[in-house]
Amino acid sequence: MSASQIPNLNTLRNARGRGRGWGHPGTVSSLPTGSEEDNFAKDKVVQQTDQDASVSRLSAVETGYLDDPFAKYFVSGEGQRRFPIINRGTYVRTKAIDNLVNEFLSKDPAQEKQIVSLGAGSDTRFFRLMSRRPVPHGRGILQRPNVIYHEIDFQANTTQKLHPIKTFSELRGHVGSPVSFSHSTNSSEIYNDDTLHADQYHVHPVDLRNLDPSRPAPHGFNFIDTALPTLIISECCLCYLAPAAADTVVRYFTQHLFPNTTPVGLILYEPIHPNDPFGKVMVSNLAARGIVLQTLKKYGSLEAQAARMKSYGLESTGGASVKDFWDKGVEEKEKERVAGLEMVDEVEEWDLLAGHYCVAWGWRGGPEDNVWEGWKMMAEKLCRN
Amino acid sequence: MSDLDKAISELRACKIIPEPQVREICHKARELLIEEANVVQVDAPVTICGDIHGQFHDLMELFRVGGDVPDTNYLFMGDFVDRGFYSLESFLLLLCLKVRYPDRITLIRGNHESRQITTVYGFYDECLRKYGSANVWRYCCEVFDYLALGALVLGTSSTLEPSFTDQSQAIEPVDDDVEIEIMNSRNEVTARFPRSRRRLFESDGLNSSPPGTPSKTGPSGTGATSDSGGSHHSGGAVLCVHGGLSPLIDSVDKIRLLDRKQEVPHEGAMCDLLWSDPDEIDTWGLSPRGAGFLFGPEIVKRFNHLNDLSLIARAHQLVMEGFKEMFDSSIVTVWxxxxxxxxxxxxxxxxxxxxxxxxxxxxxxSNGDAGRSVQAFTPNLAPRSGPGRRYRVFEAAPQDPRGMPAKKPVADYFL
Known part of the structure; x- marks a missing residue:
């Protein structure tokens, strides 16, 4: 296991203040308030899950699962090889979301579109889309898309993200020009820029919990075009918020920022099934790392996720576990390629682990723009038994 | 106290022993193992164990639940190393016990007892971390090459002896009719399955557990293997292998003919024995693991019949309930x-x-000998009477209640 990539628990314990225990798993989430220090430490743990994800991404790239020349720029320090099932999981989750993104972008390609990635962290999807050379896709061709891409994350994470973008021309070249880097609160801190605005790419240092319809929108949000068909992605992000806070974030976009007439789609990647033996151990293991999956109880199944989408006003839904995506959503030839990369001796464990994560999607918007046609097909293909 | 006993007591405390001593123990173990046949003959009584995977504290719990060596005879079906944090301590302890009590403990090879697999799944890294060099890993891998490929348990009983109990408890005889008994880690019986009532279970449509037993602890397919316990008391021969059968192997004798003293090959009979899995398919199928095969009930029943076996015991697959009998109890997975x-x-x-x-x-x-294969095989021939089987089910060793030990294992998730 990759213990060296896991935050050192003792340093975190100190950061939480003296004489305070970790509390019991599950009770941490039910504490709405705590000392500032306390909340800061909790946020830090969540922010650090991004490094965990980017190390996993690099491992999957270096082992040949994913083609992502940008992954290496976002890993600070040494990369680490992950176990085959973790690599496979990273692969399937990335492909599942890529497929949904591609279906969205490839319909009516001349139509400008928009993606809002919540808690994007060090995600490389923007760079992968922008560096794309035309490739065949279905009956058409996947081009470099006509899309405006927004990433929203904690200031700590956006600062970390902008550093390699400023440093490496391999990244910066895809951002396009003109580009402006800035610091959201202190303009003299040029070395710690946390904000980026370019024609097609925007990085917003915003704590999602501060989004509130009754308050003015964060500065950079005027770059969000509320008329464009828009895809919102939460890849293991909203699950760290309290259910009500997570709902508020989504509704901020679906009901406040975007008018009802704008087609909006949402992709959620989250854990599910907290109550079986594997799920219980997962909850308690993550709690021991200070990670609390707050929405897991409320949205702990595909059915609950579908109902959740509807409650956001996204009438049409699809959803599948990571295991289902592997079983039914990956073409046989590709599956053979991937299975051949590493000897996976963790077959039963894979079924368990992959069965406890899902990708759920929901959308609204009329059939006239057709933009969700691929999503509907994916829902039919994967949700059919 | 001899050096070996000292090493055993150090290892029991989960401490590593000096490199020169590891070298010496590995050397002695090889001398012992080289004398063993590919299929070791083991006499009952014996306690059969599945994968350990470096979960040292759980191995200690296993010994607590099953009795200590040398009081209890043990047969470990491989996968001592990888995945867990204490592969070294676990494997070296088992090896020391093997050298100290060679007739009391049998170790056979799992697919993780291989150079290639241990470099991916943790044992190599662990050796490097704990000794600063790969020497100990090399010594251990040399031992791996000499481990037997299987074991044949003879002299089993069709009935169950009472379990060892606390002094305070009265010894309660077990009815001769009981074929399967399930006990928890507190030495309490949680379920019993009689032979003669097998038909009753089946007519109830219950392929898992009879009424009144916890549904989650019941094995799937605990149908007994014989029509009646009757007057004979032999439980027949039990073949133990880590993975399962191979399309290249139709008799136990063919296993005996393999040249085993090598790294586990990527394919072939030796590979299959360590990698294959039973599955509900007609005959043979491709394994999702990329090595070995899947094999179905007819393959197992035929193999058992031709080799006069009452049961195949194997490990290799995680089963949530700790054990799982399949194919009318002709094969069991022990985890x-x-x-x-x-x-x-x-x-x-x-x-x-x-x-x-x-x-x-x-x-x-005569059990397990070849020769029966010349007889005509009738597919529906009743399988021979199975041995009385007591499964002791146990949970993970409690973690340090004081909080977080520095070496608290950290599991990976998709974050």
């Missing part, structure tokens, strides 16, 4: 790593087979 990888939430089990004392201790040697 001995609770909460596997500190993540899976499963319980573990060991399988106790009692000794048949009805024949004055004389064991029929």
């Amino acid at each position: 001995s790593a609770p909460n596997y990888c500190y993540r899976c939430g499963n319980v573990a089990a060991i399988l106790e087979l009692g000794e048949d004392t009805s024949n004055g201790g004389v064991i029929s040697r």
